[in-house]
Amino acid sequence: MATATATMTSKGQVTIPKAIREALGIHEKSRLMFVIEGDSARMVPIGGRTLMELAGSLPVQEPWPGMAAAREAYRQELAEDFVRGDS
Numbered sequence: 001m002a003t004a005t006a007t008m009t010s011k012g013q014v015t016i017p018k019a020i021r022e023a024l025g026i027h028e029k030s031r032l033m034f035v036i037e038g039d040s041a042r043m044v045p046i047g048g049r050t051l052m053e054l055a056g057s058l059p060v061q062e063p064w065p066g067m068a069a070a071r072e073a074y075r076q077e078l079a080e081d082f083v084r085g086d087s
Contacts, residue, residue: 016043033057 004017
């Protein structure tokens with residue numbers, strides 16, 4: 001297992017050490033996904049992966065309610081925004 005350390009800048013930027021970039025095959029413009037796991041984070045390169053390959057990579061907080069329920073929740077949110085004057 002490759003390990004390395006890095007320091008975060010005041011702007012929240014971190015340079016990924018060369019050994020880690022090479023081990024993961026990441027380069028400039030590579031897309032990365034960060035997943036929180038308890039008190040740590042995992043970085044996963046996502047470049048070139050299909051949506052199906054990424055399925056299940058994030059924990060599910062609640063079951064999918066179905067399209068009808070999702071549409072109704074969206075309509076409700078739009079209505080609340082309209083009443084508040086946010087739209």
